[in-house]
Amino acid sequence: MAGYIGDTKYTGPERIVVAMDVGTTMTAVTFSYLYPDDYARVRMVNNWPGQLESGASSKIPSIVAYRQGKYKTCGLEALEYVEDDQYQIAKWFKLHLHPSSMKIPDVPPAYESDNDASSFEILPLPQGVPITQVYSDLFQYLMENIQKSFEQSIPNGPAVWSRLRDRLTVVLTTPNGWDFSQQSLLRKAAIGAGLVTEENSYELLDFITEGEASVHYALAYSQGKTWLDVNTIFAVVDAGGSTVDSTLYKCISTSPTLALEEVCPSECIQAGGIFVDRTAENMFKQKLSGSKWTEDECITEILQAFESRTKRIFNGSLGSYVVDFGSTRDNDRARGIIKGKLSVSALEVETTFEDVVQRTIASCLRLLGNYGVKYLLLVGGFGESQYLQKMLREQFESHKISIVTTEEPSEGAMIWYIKQSVMARIARTYIGVKVTTRYNPGDPEHVRRQQLTRKDLDGTLSLSGKFTTFVSKGTRLQGDFTHVEGFSRFYRPVQDRLGSYSCNLAIWEGEGNPSWVIDLKGEELPQLRRLCILKADLSGLKNSLKFEIGPKGEYYRVNFRVAIRFGGTQLQARLQWDEQGVLQEGPISIIPNAII
Structure with a gap:
């Protein structure tokens, strides 16, 4: 559970700070109990309802389950209701907030078409449930579990929480491309969830872009002292579920306080892991057309197996890959299915990545320009993709730009709050x-x-x-x-x-x-x-x-x-x-x- 530990003692008032990173597909939260004259410690919440003890994880699915418009549950527990017709699931709801400047056409093209493979329809919300309510329900669920984790991990936790709860500070991460309208909606949702009150929301609710949160995490965990010098220019590319945020920074000073400034306006495009999944869905439907495997339940299982493993380990080095979705009784040699394992060629998997990778590289090229960038920090959930890392290295290392990989915007948001490094913006x-x-x-x-x-x-x-x-x-x-x-x-x-x-x-x-x-x-x-x-x-x-x-x-x-x-x-x-x-x-x- 323990994460980052501050390098200097905290000198402010006693307080609790929580950070929430609600991604398109996954959500993570952290908290810190700040005590005067002590080193700040960031703690991840990694004990969630519905989670196996042996499989503790700091992330849960960003889904909310409803029945007849009434809230049921979130995260891992909500997965139980995905296939139940009596329940409605709010999924990928973050896409509803993307401003028009980030959005692309809503109709997905045919697999391997010349059109934009990132085109994407936004899934409807459960009937009668506005987007503000979805966020409010999720925020309340996250705060309840933060409180449980806090009270179990901090000495005299229940008493400390009770004493400081009314002055608790909340930090929310948002994509670079979001602005006042999205922040206003999240503020309203946070008030509705009881995170803050309308009177103190401007004082106790902070927003930080996912890109900036990631740079703080990356500098804390990537041995930044070994490469970050005054005048070093570096890029941070936050590749998430639905957006890729890219920002260029210049290091102004490293001591006594880290001071960074943006070199140019940041980039934010609609691209990421869910677009790979949707292109893969089209591919599987065509590959398995005319068979029982194209039924909704089968396609869902194949996609889940593809997303959880195949997509993550794919790097293009093998001739073929398997999607382990079924049991030993599932066989269809004509379509490449043997004992529940679907064989797909490297070219087929590569095609699912193609458009998103091209979009990401194009965005990076627009940002990097001729600024003499030395390092590119790749962060975010989709940033873990071995294939994306490989393609970025092939594109940029010939220009003497080193690729550094790390992640975790939630913890980065907390580090930002603790360190409050000087950031000049453009x-x-x-x-x-x-x-x-x-x-x-x-x-x-x-x-x-x-x-x-x-x-x-x-x-x-x-x-x-x-x-x-x-x-x-x-x-x-x-x-x-x-x-x-x-x-x-x-x-x-x-x-x-x-x-x-x-x-x-x-x-x-x-x-x-x-x-x-x-x-x-x-x-x-x-x-x-x-x-x-x-x-x-x-x-x-x-x-x-x-x-x-x-x-x-x-x-x-x-x-x-x-x-x-x-x-x-x-x-x-x-x-x-x-x-x-x-x-x-x-x-x-x-x-x-x-x-x-």
Whole structure:
């Protein structure tokens, strides 16, 4: 159960921290009891319900069982209900959260077609069960088992848990490509599961990308001190069940604190182990067509055997491989089945990997560029594939890039929390707000939009749809980064309208830094996407504002600011304003690491 042990003594307050890594196919969790003036220890939960004592594992299947919309169980115990028609199984539900920028066509191609073998349909959720509820049920199940493991492994565990539970910190891992909308859903699910409360969720719930968690695990367990020097540039490729996240880092310092910075925006593609499985399913159905072996139950057993062993040991060095799925009574020599073992050629197995491997290599090539990368750290469940490791070595070792293999994002997330290494990030997109600007008849772009002008309360002509950029794509973000931008808003009359105010912080997903985010018809461009809402309670200004007179009568001008800063490991945004000379601030909104 014991894992990483900190190299320096913990100096913070006594607390419990748990980390949850919910993958597409497998889930793992860790916890740590942090005590002042003691070395932090990370512990894996590896005693799960339904698990044989001789087969203890830190991972359980990411599946949740329901009956008539009511939660039944999770993980290994849920496997018992997969073939039961009375139960519905939530499986591969993580795919429902992938943003459109990561998704690919939903219709799987024919086996060995020239089309994209990674194309994939997303399995439906159990009827009447929203994705938030699936995550909430799984989170609650994980926390119950964390508590059991904690109380059994920590001296006086039940009393310690009871004393510290209300201040327990939760760290969740997410793919690089997820952003605010996915984090908001997971936050809601965590609140619903009782992990945190709505009031303390921003304080006690942290998110870390799977790629960043993996780099901390890799550096802790791959003898990083033997190869990681100042100015070393290395890549971390996290190949999981449904995504491959790739990030490029440069080592800024190794002592007294490890300091890393992202070299360029990270990559996140939809690829991984489940796409190999689905292509294999198509292959088996064609290979065994016209026989009893294509019945759903048989195909399921063959796939399970393929995934659990054949896929993992395949490296292309043998001429053929076996899928050990049945009993000695299962024989069909014409189709290569002898005593429950299906023989498949190396070429057939290789074809199931082909598209995912090509996608992964292409993503790595886009990321590595000409940065002089020395090491590629391959992590994640699919990163254990011997064939993927072999193909990456063939591709990159000729360029003097060494492949380092290791895994475990759950433990990496915990190591990240304990060490809190300095990480400078590179913004992956443009962050800003859509604003109204004063009409300029000397600007051709303004003239083109003249039909969209309107007269403000102060009498000036204005145009909406201008984009003010706070953070540009490629900006290097670290602890000293701040940006404050001032704006004004007109009100009339103040008694009726001045109170709660909000504005939308947005990201631009198109090419280049935009000047305008609406077209000539006034329609918002599809490349603009709302990131979060910044809020302010301006009611305290009611008695201090002085009215002004415009062509339309009395109005009030309210000045406020949008403040962006990089705090710790996260980019934060909030509204600021002054009340009688005193600075006031609205609640903080956390901008997800996927954006930066």
